[in-house]
Amino acid sequence: QSALTQPASVSGSPGQSITISCTGTSTDVGGYNYVSWYQQHPGKAPKLMIYDVTNRPSGVSNRFSGSKSGNTASLAISGLQAEDEADYYCSSYSSSITVIFGGGTKLTVL
Amino acid sequence: QITLKESGPTLVKPTQTLTLTCTFSGFSLSTSEVGVGWIRQPPGKALEWLGLIYWDDNKRYSRSLKSRLTITKDTSKSQVVLTMTNMGPVDTATYYCAHRRPDSSWFRYYFDYWGQGTLVTVSS
Numbered sequence: 682q683s684a685l686t687q688p689a690s691v692s693g694s695p696g697q698s699i700t701i702s703c704t705g706t707s708t709d710v711g712g713y714n715y716v717s718w719y720q721q722h723p724g725k726a727p728k729l730m731i732y733d734v735t736n737r738p739s740g741v742s743n744r745f746s747g748s749k750s751g752n753t754a755s756l757a758i759s760g761l762q763a764e765d766e767a768d769y770y771c772s773s774y775s776s777s778i779t780v781i782f783g784g785g786t787k788l789t790v791l
Numbered sequence: 792q793i794t795l796k797e798s799g800p801t802l803v804k805p806t807q808t809l810t811l812t813c814t815f816s817g818f819s820l821s822t823s824e825v826g827v828g829w830i831r832q833p834p835g836k837a838l839e840w841l842g843l844i845y846w847d848d849n850k851r852y853s854r855s856l857k858s859r860l861t862i863t864k865d866t867s868k869s870q871v872v873l874t875m876t877n878m879g880p881v882d883t884a885t886y887y888c889a890h891r892r893p894d895s896s897w898f899r900y901y902f903d904y905w906g907q908g909t910l911v912t913v914s915s
Contacts, residue, residue, distance in 0.1 A: 684837060717900075717901050719838070726887055726889075727838065727902070728905075729902060733899070778854045779840070779851050780828075780840035780843075780853075782839065782840060784837045785837045785838070
């Protein structure tokens with residue numbers, strides 16, 4: 682497996698909530714609670730938003746939350762704001778290749 | 792305050808070896824549980840993890856690129872060096888170095904500080 686599976690794009694209006702899924706296998710997402718999410722604005726470096734499936738680093742808005750069920754992890758964003766428009770990547774520990782990223786999801790705030 | 796910055800050539804020819812240096816501040820690579828990783832991103836594409844070096848000089852590499860990668864550190868200079876051999880056009884990407892969030896677990900690879908990235912183009 683070369684990458685975790687994410688939807689190419691999602692969209693929502695300001696104030697709404699959206700969810701981005703990240704599907705892997707039992708050797709990565711499903712086998713470990715070591716999932717993280719990164720936000721990347723155009724031309725910028727990624728920013729860690731969620732780690733250990735559900736934890737937020739200091740300074741990250743509580744509008745961002747993570748969860749996992751089976752082989753699929755999810756990132757939820759509530760109260761969408763224009764500044765949330767970015768690319769989002771999930772990542773997981775993998776027993777086969779150590780670290781695996783998702784293909785990325787472009788979030789558009791309408 | 793933790794900062795990292797990548798430096799190296801912006802253009803390499805096919806078959807050449809790429810050497811990138813990550814110069815950091817705000818932490819020491821001699822401190823337990825600290826690590827520095829390398830991640831790349833081809834233009835318009837997804838992130839790809841390359842490898843990581845720990846404070847104790849242990850290293851982890853991407854399985855698919857392991858034969859081409861070497862990561863070393865110079866603690867006294869606060870630098871980490873990535874070497875990638877036999878470069879090809881598919882290796883054209885922005886290369887990032889990043890600080891691994893300190894953790895005693897070998898399974899947690901969370902990067903909480905990133906460099907600005909450096910675009911490396913492979914072309915003759």
